[in-house]
Every structure is written in structure tokens, then in C-alpha cells.
Amino acid sequence: MLDPEGKAIKKSLQKVGFEDVEDARVGKQIKLRLKAESKEEVRSEVDKMCKKILANPVIHQYNIKVEGI
């Protein structure tokens, strides 16, 4: 799937000398703070959020990273 912003960044990097850049993709990072007992609980809640609203499965892939428990 075409990512126009990523494509512009890739071209720009190549122009200033980083010729090894083969691809660049731009995404969104959403930081959340949750009340939870465990990392598993956070992961499962955030996964539900991604499915419900944060990501659109037609155009997005997502990763969840849990910190601070």
C-alpha cells in the first residue's frame, strides 16, 4: 500500500546521501496510560482498542508495546 509521506521521506534521505535507504514508512504512535494489574491485561485491553477504533484493519498494521509495569 502506498504511503506518500514515507515515499517523500525516502527520496529526501536518498538525495542527501543515504542511498542505502530502500523504504520508509510513516505511522502513528499513540501513547496511553492505563490502570491495570499486569502487562497481559494492558496488552489485551489495548488490542481491543486497536480493533475497535485505533486501527483500521483495511489499511493498518499495529504493534503494542507495554512499559512501566
Added chain:
Amino acid sequence: MPKISVIQFPGSNCDRDTKHVIEDVIGCRADLNWYESADLSNYDGIVLPGGFSYGDYLRAGAIAAQTKIGNSLKRAAREGKPILGICNGFQILTELGLLKGALTTNSYPKFRCEHVYLKVNNTESIFTRKFDKNEVINLPIAHKEGRYYNQDPELSELKNSNQIAFKYSNKEGEVTKASNPNGSCENIAGLINEKGNVLGMMPHPERASEDILGSTDGKKILKGMIESIN
């Protein structure tokens, strides 16, 4: 006389234009209804107008689709009421899952505000039956997130079941890469649901419904929808 609800979200900006066309040009009744308090059971048809609901935060249409009007729209669609989503309305309908696929940033990522030609691909729906098969019409677009994206098998299903309402084309009706303003797959500018009562389209029919605006092609879409009621 049929009653049409034009839903207002925080950030809608084509709501009053749409009401004006339905009432003053077509002569039907249209109410502006705030999304939180709209009772769709009182209406025969619904229009989701253009604009930037919730500032296009997260993704265009994503937050509006999660509000409680979402469930009311799903119910109205099930009941067979005609629903037209224009521009941001189309984005909301895909986010709701009432239309398949997604709309994302234009392939050349700038806001495009101009008149385009569309080939009418489906002339059997309530929205498009006033057109001749393959008729070329002229409507304005105004969007930055209008690139329709989908993949097979869903894309083939849409083609096979004649759900593609409009395709971006040139003046001669040729569907070409050069006539595609946003990189939409298959040059898709408008889609109909399987049942035929929901249409989503990026171009603005309400901005092309009076001679003074240079085109009246849009009026046929709204008129077709309204005349289907009763």
C-alpha cells in the same frame, strides 16, 4: 412529503448547503440534526454531509463512527432507509463498516478542490437511476483523504455486484490514471452497499445542484434518493 435528516457533527461544514439543496432546490423537507440527539426513526432518509468531523483526528470519520449515531445509522441501513454519505460522510460510512474498504491520504498528498468528471458506472440504484449508463457527469471534489483503498476478494466482489457507482474519468468517459485525482483503486469515486440503499461518494453533489454553480448533475443524485421514498 419525505423528511430527510442531515446529521451535524462537530466539524461538519457542508450541512447547511445540503439542507438548502434538499429544501430550496428539490422542495423536500430537511432538518439539521445534531449527532448526539438525532432520532432517525422520525426520518425517511439520512444525509451525512461533508466536513471534518472531529478535525479528522485519528483518521477521517473514525471518531464520528464511534458515537452513538453509528448504531442508529446501522439500524436505519438495515431497515432499508436511503443513506447518502458525502465526502466526510463517505469516510464515516466506511469506518462504520456500512461500506467496504477505506479512504486514506491522496496519493499526491495535498488537498484537492476542483471540478472532476465521473463516469456513472451503476445506473440501477436509487441514487444513480436518473443517469444513462456510462454517462459522464461533472462534480466538484474537496478532500485530502479521498483515496479509496481495498483489495481482492472484496474489490472483485464490489465490481461483480455492480456496487461501484462512480469512477473518476476524463471528459470522454475514459477511466485513466491521469483522470484519477487521488489514486483511488479502480478510480472509485462512489460506492453503493449490497442492498442498494447506502451510497458513499467523495465528490459533492450538493455543490453542483444549481445552474449558477456550473453543474446540476448532483441534483439528480439527491432527487433520485428522495423520489425513492414512499
